[in-house]
Amino acid sequence: MSVHLILFLFFGAIALAGAINLLAQTHPINSALSLIAVMAALAGEFLLLGAEFVAAIQVIVYAGAIMVLFVFVIMLLNAGVEERTKGSRVAIMFGVPGMLLGSLLVAWAVVHSSGGEVVPVGALPGPPSTIGELLFHQFLLPFEVTSILILIAILGAVVLASKPQVVQKRKEH
Amino acid sequence: MVPLSYYLLLSGILFACGVTGFLIKRNIITIFMSIELMLNGVNLSFVAFAAHWHQLAGQVFVFFVMVVAAAESAVGLAIIIAVYRARETLNVDQVNLLKL
Numbered sequence: 616m617s618v619h620l621i622l623f624l625f626f627g628a629i630a631l632a633g634a635i636n637l638l639a640q641t642h643p644i645n646s647a648l649s650l651i652a653v654m655a656a657l658a659g660e661f662l663l664l665g666a667e668f669v670a671a672i673q674v675i676v677y678a679g680a681i682m683v684l685f686v687f688v689i690m691l692l693n694a695g696v697e698e699r700t701k702g703s704r705v706a707i708m709f710g711v712p713g714m715l716l717g718s719l720l721v722a723w724a725v726v727h728s729s730g731g732e733v734v735p736v737g738a739l740p741g742p743p744s745t746i747g748e749l750l751f752h753q754f755l756l757p758f759e760v761t762s763i764l765i766l767i768a769i770l771g772a773v774v775l776a777s778k779p780q781v782v783q784k785r786k787e788h
Numbered sequence: 789m790v791p792l793s794y795y796l797l798l799s800g801i802l803f804a805c806g807v808t809g810f811l812i813k814r815n816i817i818t819i820f821m822s823i824e825l826m827l828n829g830v831n832l833s834f835v836a837f838a839a840h841w842h843q844l845a846g847q848v849f850v851f852f853v854m855v856v857a858a859a860e861s862a863v864g865l866a867i868i869i870a871v872y873r874a875r876e877t878l879n880v881d882q883v884n885l886l887k888l
Contacts, residue, residue: 623790627798634805634825643817650821653802657828660798663790664839669850673831676854681824681861688865689817692872697815698879710811718804725796733789749848761855768859775866779873 622663629656643694647685654678668743795836802829816871816878820864827857 633653637646654677661670750758802825809822831850838846868878875883 617789620790623794627794630798631801634802637818637821637825638805638809638812643815643821646818646821650825653825654828657832660795660832661835664795664835666835666838666847666850669831669835669847672851672854676858677824677828681858684861684865685817685821688868692817692869692878694815694817694878697813697818706812710808714804714808714811718801721800721804722797725800726793733791745844746847746851749844750851753845754848754852757852761852764859765855768862772862772866775863776869 619663623660626656626659626663629653630660641696643689643697644686647682647689650685651678651682654682668746792836792840796833799829799833799836802826802832805829814879814881816868816880816883819880820861820868824857824861827853 630653633649633651633656636649637653640646640649654673658670658673658678661667661673806822806824806826806829809825810819813819813822831853834846834850834853838844838850871883872878877883
């Protein structure tokens with residue numbers, strides 16, 4: 616058993632435990648914290664695959680920015696423990712066995728079709744300079760389109776989250 | 789040396805956990821977090837395939853997925869705030885009318 620495999624299993628176990636804990640917890644703040652654990656563990660997996668830039672971005676953008684936004688909203692809305700309803704019990708009864716069955720099927724297919732090809736340690740180093748070259752040459756148009764998407768998202772978030780009274784006042788004038 | 793199928797399995801399990809959370813959770817914020825979990829699972833398979841096929845474009849795609857996820861979460865959380873203002877609840881079972 617190589618060090619690489621041990622590290623993979625270590626980070627994979629953390630990610631898996633976090634994902635299951637996200638499902639088991641009833642309070643959204645606990646779910647958010649376990650999601651942060653999943654994201655940090657996945658950053659470790661990315662480092663194992665040699666994707667340094669993606670690992671850094673994963674920690675900064677996902678575990679940092681997006682999850683802080685989530686925690687802000689949970690605190691802002693004072694979200695409490697979710698109540699179990701009849702619909703959710705039916706969903707657990709039929710959904711969880713169904714998902715397990717589907718997962719087993721997919722796992723069987725993946726293991727049988729890929730034939731145990733191995734990914735060596737740091738097979739494809741992804742330093743920021745190489746990623747940047749690719750991003751600003753081959754993927755320049757998607758990159759620019761992304762900036763417009765972000766602009767629209769900012770405007771949409773401000774319009775949606777602003778108080779409705781402000782809009783009404785503007786209509787009266 | 790880790791087989792490619794291990795990475796794909798972990799990615800598939802994370803995606804399945806995300807789908808399960810999306811279906812069984814009743815809090816709208818937790819449902820949203822399950823979507824993020826699904827995106828993370830897909831990102832892992834992107835990077836694993838990038839390393840396997842020696843194509844750096846896979847990592848650039850992860851970058852784009854993250855950007856879209858950031859935009860999506862900003863707009864989605866704004867919608868959640870708007871829904872909470874109108875309904876005073878975060879339970880999706882009680883948000884069942886288009887009318888206010």
